Structures are given as C-alpha cells and as structure tokens.
Amino acid sequence: MYGVSKLTIDENLMMISYGDADGAFFAQTLNRLADAGVVVDMISQTAPYGRGIRFSFTASYNDFDTALKALGGAGQNANPMVSGGYAKVNLYGEDMVESVGVAARALNALGAEEIEVALITTSDLDISILLRQEDIDVATALLRNAFAL
Numbered sequence: 001m002y003g004v005s006k007l008t009i010d011e012n013l014m015m016i017s018y019g020d021a022d023g024a025f026f027a028q029t030l031n032r033l034a035d036a037g038v039v040v041d042m043i044s045q046t047a048p049y050g051r052g053i054r055f056s057f058t059a060s061y062n063d064f065d066t067a068l069k070a071l072g073g074a075g076q077n078a079n080p081m082v083s084g085g086y087a088k089v090n091l092y093g094e095d096m097v098e099s100v101g102v103a104a105r106a107l108n109a110l111g112a113e114e115i116e117v118a119l120i121t122t123s124d125l126d127i128s129i130l131l132r133q134e135d136i137d138v139a140t141a142l143l144r145n146a147f148a149l
Contacts, residue, residue, distance in 0.1 A: 001148035003099025006092040009136060010041075013086040014064060015118060016071075017056040026055050029071065036070035038063045042088065042121045042128050056119055058088065058130060086118060087136040089143060092126045103127055109146035115139050 018029070026045065033040055042058040059067055061084045071080055096102055103120070106127060110117060115138065119130035131139050143149075 002105055002146075003096040003102045004091045004093040004147040004149065005095070007140065007143055007147070007149055008090045008092070009140060010088040010090070011133060011136065012061045012084075013041075013058045013088055013130065014061045014067075014082055014084040015056055015058050015086055015130060016067065017054070017081045019054055019081070020052045021055065022051060023053065026053065029055075030057075032070045033059070033067060036066050038067050038070060042119055042130060044119055044121055058086065058119070061085075085133045086130050087133045089129045089131060089136070089139060090126055091129070091143065091147065094125060096126070097124045105146050106143060109142040110139055113138060113142060115142070 018025075030040060030043075038059050040057045040059050043055070044057065045053055045055040064082070064084065068082065091102070091106060093099070093102075103122060106129065107117065110129070110131075115131060115135045117129055117131065121128045
C-alpha cells in the first residue's frame with residue numbers, strides 16, 4: 001500500500017566510505033572489489049565539491065577480509081572508513097513509480113522513533129535504507145505499519 005508492496009531485509013552488512021576522491025578513483029575502487037569477487041550494493045556518491053567527491057557503498061560483512069585486501073594500497077592517500085553492524089531494509093513496489101511521498105513516509109516512520117538512517121538509495125521501484133543492525137526489528141515493524149504491509 002502507499003506504493004510499497006514488499007519489504008525485505010538483508011543483514012550482516014558493512015559500509016565502506018571514502019571522504020575525498022575523484023571519479024577515476026571511485027571506478028578503480030569498484031573494479032578492485034569486483035575483481036576480488038566482492039558484491040557491492042547501495043552505491044552512493046555526493047555531488048562534486050571542487051574536484052572531489054565522497055562515496056559510500058555496502059557489502060556483506062562476510063567479505064570484510066577480502067574487501068580490505070582488495071582496497072589496500074589503493075593510492076590517492078585514500079583510506080576507507082569501514083564499519084560493520086548494519087542491515088538493509090528494502091521497500092519495493094511497482095506502484096512506487098507513480099506514488100508520491102514514499103520516501104517521506106518511510107523516513108517519517110523511522111524518525112518518529114529516532115532510528116538513524118546511515119545511507120539511503122532509491123530507484124523507480126525501490127528504496128533501500130541502511131540502518132544499524134540493532135534497530136532492524138523496530139524499524140521493520142514501523143515500516144510495515146507505515147505502509148500497511
């Protein structure tokens with residue numbers, strides 16, 4: 001309802017972030033992880049500031065060692081900030097394309113209980129929200145209620 005027909009959860013995730021890089025470094029980073037067999041999800045980039053960008057993405061925490069090895073010696077004096085203990089809630093709905101306020105409804109539901117959103121990505125058909133693992137049960141209940149699922 002309200003544009004969302006399904007809610008899924010993906011647990012045991014890590015977020016990897018870089019604070020100052022350029023587009024070429026961003027692409028090289030993703031290539032290094034792909035070559036190492038690390039599945040990357042929830043890719044988010046800031047708008048450029050000067051010649052730099054900031055970017056974050058998620059991966060399974062099971063790939064922690066592999067990811068760090070692949071990212072070691074990446075250059076540009078760029079050390080990733082890696083943090084674990086996350087879970088992703090994905091809201092999906094084919095009606096989301098023509099629905100208004102879906103993200104607002106989700107963020108209002110989470111904000112009412114002061115659940116921190118670490119990262120959010122969207123497409124025409126889904127919204128992915130990265131949350132602390134310890135908040136996932138409450139967040140899921142809030143979102144199911146907000147979207148009458």
